[in-house]
Amino acid sequence: MSTVLASARRIVVKVGSSLVTNEGRGVDAEAIGNWSRQLAALARDGREVVMVSSGAIAEGMKRLGWTTRPKELNELQAAAAVGQMGLAQMYETRLSEQGLRSAQVLLTHADLADRERYLNARSTLLTLLALGVVPVINENDTVVTDEIKFGDNDTLGALVANLIEADALVILTDQRGLYSADPRKDPEARFIDVATAGDPALEQMAGGAGSSIGRGGMITKVLAAKRAAGSGASTVIAWGREPDVLLRLARGEAIGSALVAGTPKFAARKQWMIDHLQxxxxxxxxxxxxxxxxxxxxxxxxxxxxxxxxxxxxxxxxxxxxxxxxxxxxxxxxxxxxxxxxxxxxxxxxxxxxxxxxxxxxxxxxxxxxxx
CATH class of the missing domain: 2.30.130.10 (PUA domain)
Structure with missing residues (x-):
């Protein structure tokens, strides 16, 4: 797996809400600055990088003074609208400091379910990459309805990896990686260094809900790796605050859990069919x-x-x-x-x-x- 990441030319990086917002306290300028520095180094090395970032709702909650995540869809959408401003501004500022241009891309499932819109989204992202621009992608929470949500940005990260035929998906989270059981409850829990994406045993190992800030859990990351493997992308699940985690992974260092794509790569049209969520x-x-x-x-x-x-x-x-x-x-x-x-x-x-x-x-x- 280290060889796969070391040779990856097109990489999708997904970061979770708790990391982006420092456990819900607001957009973490230092953390985004660190990732931006690493993305810039990867770009100078000839890599193409895409950032899939959670955090809009959490940032909106902070700006609105809300301490608990609302349940009503209209309130979630309002929080996303408020928070997306700060999230996009922070990424633009930090990436610009590293000499990188950035673009905000908001996607809904409808954008990827319709073949024409799917191809348009793909064309736009590939054009941005060709221009040396870093796309910062999030779900369009402001307009999406619950019936057509991706469900979490782990799924969105995998879909983006498939959309642009990325070589690797890196999911940065607040956990070290995947364990055979919950290490907080089972002292015998074994850390999973390397496994095959899509192995049914992984879904049995993963479980539990996400943090109070985000919606995903480890199970969504395992399923995202399975989905990304369909287009040939291997996945690494790693702790987002690991020093220089992206650079070390790109050098081939073994960090986190590597879920290797072991399935044959689908043709683009067939991958699009597989990626239909509804x-x-x-x-x-x-x-x-x-x-x-x-x-x-x-x-x-x-x-x-x-x-x-x-x-x-x-x-x-x-x-x-x-x-x-x-x-x-x-x-x-x-x-x-x-x-x-x-x-x-x-x-x-x-x-x-x-x-x-x-x-x-x-x-x-x-x-x-x-x-x-």
């Missing part, structure tokens, strides 16, 4: 169709569909469920949910007579389908 619908297939998808890599034909769930349009990403309800694949639907209900359990040759037209012979073509 789906509009699903189709349930029979055992024969499930077998053909899993073992033979075949397209999904209407005759193999036994049930249509939800409401979706042609071109939407939908889930494919096995008879028992297990999600086995995702793909781009060639037909809407209404059309799918009419043609399910029928041969492809009957589509035109059933609908009066035929877009494609498949419900989902194999080139637009990815197993999960």
């Amino acid at each position: 789906l509009r619908g699903a189709v349930v297939v029979d055992a024969g169709a499930a077998l053909k998808l899993r073992e033979d890599g075949k397209s999904l034909l209407p005759i193999g569909v036994v049930e249509v769930q939800g409401e979706f349009a042609r071109g939407d990403v939908i889930a494919v469920l096995a008879p028992g309800g297990e999600v086995i694949a995702r793909g781009l639907a060639n037909y809407s949910s209404a059309e799918a209900r009419l043609i399910s359990r029928h041969a492809s040759s009957q589509i035109e007579s059933l609908l009066g037209y035929a877009h494609e012979p498949e419900m989902i073509h194999r080139t637009n389908l990815v197993l999960v």
Whole structure:
């Protein structure tokens, strides 16, 4: 893993709320200054760096005089709007002191769920990197609704890593890394130096809620590493106040927990399908169709569909469920949910007579389908 990070040319760094705001006391100028200094050194070394930063809500709470995180969405959005001003200003100031230009980028899930907006976001970020600008990314908490939130910035960091096809994701947190159990409760807890991202055992080890300041816990970091691995990015989870942590990681020093990408890299379009956090619908297939998808890599034909769930349009990403309800694949639907209900359990040759037209012979073509 040290070799992977040492050779990484494009790196996404995610920092948590408790680090950015010094446990909620307000934007930590010294900490952001330290990260900015390290980012500048990486940039001089020819690396491309992106910062995904939490802290807007925590900074807004401090500016508004709130001591506990509100539960109402409108109050959270108000805090984010107030705090984002200070957060962006601090990053701009500190990065500028290091001779770096910066750009604020606010994203919502809708920006990445729509294919055109996904490509636009990717193009913008890659252009900023080509110009030597450091993008500072946060979720657009001011306008996002609870139904389409990323959930935490660990997930957002992984999605950004996939979006720009980063080589590595570094998650800086207030913990040393990942343990086999909660070290505060289990004296036998073992520190995880290196593991394979996506290993189910890691999800069992991680657990617990986040701090009172942020929303994520170690489980969100493990799941983020699993998601980032889909595009070939390995992840390091490390203590954010470790001296020169980014520079030492880039030199190949073993710090924190390294979760190595052990899965083959998905094509960009298939990675986009995997990264959908919410789906509009699903189709349930029979055992024969499930077998053909899993073992033979075949397209999904209407005759193999036994049930249509939800409401979706042609071109939407939908889930494919096995008879028992297990999600086995995702793909781009060639037909809407209404059309799918009419043609399910029928041969492809009957589509035109059933609908009066035929877009494609498949419900989902194999080139637009990815197993999960």
